[in-house]
Amino acid sequence: METSTAIHSHDPHGPHGHGGHEEHHALGFWRTYVFSTDHKMIGIQYGITGLCFLFFGFCLMMVMRWQLAYPGQALPFIGKLLANVVRNDGMNAGGVPGVMTADFYNSLGAMHGTIMVFLGIVPVAFAAFGNYVVPLQIGAPDMTFPKINMASFHSFWVGGLIMLVSFFCPTGPAKSGWTSYSPLADLADQSTNVIFNGQTLWILGMVFLITSSLLGAVNFVTTIIQLRAPGMTWMRMPFFCWVQLITAFILLLAFPPLEAASFMQLMDRVFGTSFFLPHGVTLNSHLVNVAGGGSPLLWQHLFWFLAHPEVYVLILPGLGIIAEVLTNNTRRPMWGYKAAVFAALGIGFLSFIVWAHHMYLTGMGAAVSTFFQTTTILISVPSVIILTCLLLSLWGGSIRFTVPMLFATAFLPEFGIGGLTGIPLAFNSTDLYLHDTYYIIAHFHYIVAPGTIFAIFAGVYYWYPKASGRMMNEFWGKVHFWGTMVCMNIVFFPMFLQGMAGMHRRGFDGGATYDLNKPVIHWNTTISHAAWTMGAFQLIFIFNFFWSMKFGKKVGNNPWNSTTLEWSAPSPPPHGNFLEPVAIYRGPYEYSVPGHPVDFIPQCDPQGPRTDAGAHGH
Amino acid sequence: MEIPYTVSARPDTGLYNAKIGIWLFLASEVMLFGGLFSAYVFLRIGAQPGYWPHGLLNVPVGTFNTAVLIASSVTVVLAWASLKMRQFAQYKIWMGITILCGLLFLIVKLTYEWPAKFHHFGVFIKKEALAKYEPYLGNNYLEAKGLPERVEITGDVEDEAALKDDTAKTYVFKAIDAVNAEPINPESDRPTFLPRPLVEKKVVIDKADVDYASMFYPRHSAYFSAYFLITGLHGLHVLGGLIVFTYFWLPVGANLYKRNPEHLANRIEVAGLFWHFVDLVWIFVFPLFYLL
Numbered sequence: 001m002e003t004s005t006a007i008h009s010h011d012p013h014g015p016h017g018h019g020g021h022e023e024h025h026a027l028g029f030w031r032t033y034v035f036s037t038d039h040k041m042i043g044i045q046y047g048i049t050g051l052c053f054l055f056f057g058f059c060l061m062m063v064m065r066w067q068l069a070y071p072g073q074a075l076p077f078i079g080k081l082l083a084n085v086v087r088n089d090g091m092n093a094g095g096v097p098g099v100m101t102a103d104f105y106n107s108l109g110a111m112h113g114t115i116m117v118f119l120g121i122v123p124v125a126f127a128a129f130g131n132y133v134v135p136l137q138i139g140a141p142d143m144t145f146p147k148i149n150m151a152s153f154h155s156f157w158v159g160g161l162i163m164l165v166s167f168f169c170p171t172g173p174a175k176s177g178w179t180s181y182s183p184l185a186d187l188a189d190q191s192t193n194v195i196f197n198g199q200t201l202w203i204l205g206m207v208f209l210i211t212s213s214l215l216g217a218v219n220f221v222t223t224i225i226q227l228r229a230p231g232m233t234w235m236r237m238p239f240f241c242w243v244q245l246i247t248a249f250i251l252l253l254a255f256p257p258l259e260a261a262s263f264m265q266l267m268d269r270v271f272g273t274s275f276f277l278p279h280g281v282t283l284n285s286h287l288v289n290v291a292g293g294g295s296p297l298l299w300q301h302l303f304w305f306l307a308h309p310e311v312y313v314l315i316l317p318g319l320g321i322i323a324e325v326l327t328n329n330t331r332r333p334m335w336g337y338k339a340a341v342f343a344a345l346g347i348g349f350l351s352f353i354v355w356a357h358h359m360y361l362t363g364m365g366a367a368v369s370t371f372f373q374t375t376t377i378l379i380s381v382p383s384v385i386i387l388t389c390l391l392l393s394l395w396g397g398s399i400r401f402t403v404p405m406l407f408a409t410a411f412l413p414e415f416g417i418g419g420l421t422g423i424p425l426a427f428n429s430t431d432l433y434l435h436d437t438y439y440i441i442a443h444f445h446y447i448v449a450p451g452t453i454f455a456i457f458a459g460v461y462y463w464y465p466k467a468s469g470r471m472m473n474e475f476w477g478k479v480h481f482w483g484t485m486v487c488m489n490i491v492f493f494p495m496f497l498q499g500m501a502g503m504h505r506r507g508f509d510g511g512a513t514y515d516l517n518k519p520v521i522h523w524n525t526t527i528s529h530a531a532w533t534m535g536a537f538q539l540i541f542i543f544n545f546f547w548s549m550k551f552g553k554k555v556g557n558n559p560w561n562s563t564t565l566e567w568s569a570p571s572p573p574p575h576g577n578f579l580e581p582v583a584i585y586r587g588p589y590e591y592s593v594p595g596h597p598v599d600f601i602p603q604c605d606p607q608g609p610r611t612d613a614g615a616h617g618h
Numbered sequence: 619m620e621i622p623y624t625v626s627a628r629p630d631t632g633l634y635n636a637k638i639g640i641w642l643f644l645a646s647e648v649m650l651f652g653g654l655f656s657a658y659v660f661l662r663i664g665a666q667p668g669y670w671p672h673g674l675l676n677v678p679v680g681t682f683n684t685a686v687l688i689a690s691s692v693t694v695v696l697a698w699a700s701l702k703m704r705q706f707a708q709y710k711i712w713m714g715i716t717i718l719c720g721l722l723f724l725i726v727k728l729t730y731e732w733p734a735k736f737h738h739f740g741v742f743i744k745k746e747a748l749a750k751y752e753p754y755l756g757n758n759y760l761e762a763k764g765l766p767e768r769v770e771i772t773g774d775v776e777d778e779a780a781l782k783d784d785t786a787k788t789y790v791f792k793a794i795d796a797v798n799a800e801p802i803n804p805e806s807d808r809p810t811f812l813p814r815p816l817v818e819k820k821v822v823i824d825k826a827d828v829d830y831a832s833m834f835y836p837r838h839s840a841y842f843s844a845y846f847l848i849t850g851l852h853g854l855h856v857l858g859g860l861i862v863f864t865y866f867w868l869p870v871g872a873n874l875y876k877r878n879p880e881h882l883a884n885r886i887e888v889a890g891l892f893w894h895f896v897d898l899v900w901i902f903v904f905p906l907f908y909l910l
Contacts, residue, residue, distance in 0.1 A: 141619050141620075141621065141622075142619065142621060143621075144621060144623075144624075144635040144638075144639065145635070145636075145639060146621070148639075214643075214646055217642070217646075218639050218642045218643055218646075219639075221638070221642055222635055222638045222639045222642065225631060225638055226622075226623050226628050226631060226633075226635050226638060227621070227622060227623075252642060252645060252646045252649075253645060253646060253649050254649075255646070255649075256646050256647070256649035256650035256652075256653060257649055257650070257652070257653030257656075258653075259650055259653070260650055260651075260653030260654045260657065261653065261657075263654075263847060263851065264654075264657065264843075264847065267836060267843060267846075267847055271835070271836045271837060272835075272836075272837040273836045273837050273840075273842075273843035273847075274837070274840060274843065275657065275661070275840070275843055275844075275847075279666065289830075290830075290837065291742075291830050291832065291837060291838060291839050291840070291843075292830070292840075293661065293664075293665055293666070293669050293839060293840035294661065294840055294843075295660060295661060295664050297660075298657055298660050298661065301660070302653055302657065305653070575619055576619035
């Protein structure tokens with residue numbers, strides 16, 4: 001007890017913290033908040049920018065949901081405003097303000113996907129939490145390359161800005177889906193300005209985002225290899241650091257082929273090459289004047305070579321956050337830590353050889369399909385191992401239902417639904433039917449929305465006191481949780497039913513054209529209302545987030561009584577993180593160790609048993 | 619606050635930070651060029667007969683550039699070794715030579731190789747009109763010998779500006795490549811090491827017979843698309859390497875050397891690793907585009 005309190009009782013303004021603090025204050029506004037090289041500030045920059053993009057992407061979807069629920073009717077409240085703002089009469093179809101054109105609907109869909117994946121989830125789940133938490137958890141003073149880290153963030157927001165600017169192109173933003181399939185994407189909007197059009201700006205934005213990921217990934221891996229504090233062996237690393245390491249490797253190796261593909265599409269659009277255009281391709285029944293000889297399938301291969309590993313980039317950091325929150329709130333060690341680590345490594349490897357299960361419908365050939373079907377089924381094994389470890393960690397724990405824990409417990413079944421509904425998609429016989437239906441939408445949104453986004457919320461509520469020294473309001477946190485949880489399921493569950501009935505995912509009238517959708521089309525309004533209600537519940541979160549910065553309950557360094565290293569640093573940690581050199585003596589989750597006076601032993605506490613994770617018998 | 623292991627190695631990994639960083643970066647670069655090279659393979663395998671040109675590049679010039687780049691890889695190691703032996707004057711010389719080699723490579727590429735391509739013209743003849751241009755294609759001869767058919771006529775046009783004229787009914791060559799001038803000469807069966815001179819000959823081609831026609835721009839064919847993209851990206855890498863080398867060759871390097879010579883040596887080592895990678899990429903580019 002004495003030792004743990006001794007660690008917590010450091011005064012941030014005490015003699016040890018002096019040097020670090022002086023440096024912090026000397027930097028001035030621009031170097032502290034804008035051009036910061038401190039991993040914590042960069043994490044916060046990523047976090048806030050990413051959360052803004054998440055909300056913006058969600059707003060795009062809320063507008064789309066109006067069109068799906070009430071096709072052809074004018075959008076109330078903001079319809080007139082949007083009619084004036086949106087280019088190319090996108091919200092002024094047939095001269096009626098607030099009515100959406102099919103073109104603009106396509107743009108919204110493409111930009112929703114792009115923004116959510118590349119500008120929302122990856123920056124928050126990987127870059128923000130990774131930047132803020134990983135160096136603290138491994139006992140490092142900062143990232144190995146602080147300036148490159150800064151460059152990573154600045155490259156990120158430039159990419160984001162380009163995406164936003166594309167909304168103001170004469171023909172509107174990219175409209176060929178977030179996958180930018182060729183030849184559609186190659187030829188879209190070619191009639192207007194060769195650079196200042198949605199699809200070309202989409203490519204340029206992606207190049208910046210890819211650069212940003214590359215710089216971040218190099219930094220993460222190097223930091224975790226080189227800057228672990230003395231005693232922080234591989235098997236003493238928190239699970240969160242492991243998944244961040246694996247995620248960084250995936251980003252490092254999977255993104256470049258998409259960069260290559262982006263360059264090719266850029267050449268196709270700007271210099272008239274035909275990487276992705278075959279002989280005799282026609283546009284509006286006119287032969288397109290290109291040499292031909294390219295292949296639309298080539299784009300799909302290169303795109304999915306990134307975009308399938310990207311799915312694991314989206315989910316692995318989430319699993320890591322859940323592992324931290326779950327062990328902390330069950331007050332017991334993570335069940336099967338080592339198995340989970342090896343499973344995560346297995347996912348990292350397998351994620352590179354499953355990509356073509358997105359392409360069963362292209363007719364690649366039975367042999368290729370069979371190969372990718374096999375690997376896809378294989379990768380479900382390590383995923384299930386991790387989920388099982390997390391689920392069994394609940395067994396026999398004395399669970400505290402704090403706000404982060406509510407999100408973490410909800411994550412488990414929701415992610416389970418997302419995972420299990422993926423199995424019919426892995427088999428190409430069933431996938432041929434379900435491909436491009438609402439079933440797919442429901443499946444992957446169960447993974448990333450109540451999956452990763454719940455993990456993001458859990459992480460925000462959990463680490464907020466570390467970054468600010470204050471708690472977020474618990475009551476409003478719970479209101480936010482229950483509201484989001486209920487609405488989320490009303491939004492996505494009916495989509496399984498719509499998809500199984502055969503409703504196509506890209507119909508701009510919500511499927512009204514096709515008779516076969518009749519039995520399930522009434523769900524459209526229910527889903528839309530749930531989505532807008534969920535939007536209202538997010539306002540509570542936004543308010544809570546900013547209100548708590550000033551008025552939240554002040555807490556000490558370790559309000560959750562956690563074992564991992566970040567909680568031994570002051571809240572918020574100063575530049576350089578730790579007040580004195582830290583050393584690690586045990587695994588990351590030593591909760592409820594029998595015979596120990598308190599139910600947690602911090603990793604850096606010299607008193608108490610010295611073990612590796614997973615090496616205990618209780 | 620100082621980041622540990624920026625200059626000295628961490629004992630258990632045996633590496634300083636930047637060395638791990640650059641290897642990771644190079645791994646990602648392998649995937650970038652890997653993506654491009656696999657696109658090359660994909661497009662080449664899928665190309666229709668005759669639509670993947672051969673022998674259009676200047677092999678001796680490519681060989682010369684390959685040699686220049688390999689030489690620069692040797693000199694950059696010598697520059698690093700000089701720093702390790704704390705001989706700064708020698709470092710300046712070797713690094714200077716490295717920079718000159720890199721510049722020479724780029725100059726050859728940008729002032730000779732690419733512009734020569736930009737003034738060369740090619741027309742792909744439609745399937746049904748191939749027989750009409752038999753004197754320039756020699757497909758009967760090729761078929762008898764079991765060689766793939768020819769569908770393209772290449773050479774210099776009489777008036778490049780006239781190509782933009784949509785009302786013109788014909789393309790007019792003032793000189794054509796030896797392959798088209800003597801299509802049944804066995805010397806034309808395969809690409810030659812030394813480029814054969816163009817043959818002065820006015821050839822008029824009816825636009826109605828043409829599938830697609832273009833200068834040797836990226837848009838000319840999947841082959842030139844890949845060629846310009848990959849060599850262009852490689853060229854940008856060479857330029858990036860040169861900027862870093864020049865930065866450390868200027869007084870910045872000398873100042874760092876005075877403060878901490880090992881730090882400069884590390885940086886040159888890391889930059890040198892990048893340079894070797896750029897060299898290695900060219901070792902793949904050269905056979906894929908010039909020889910195969």
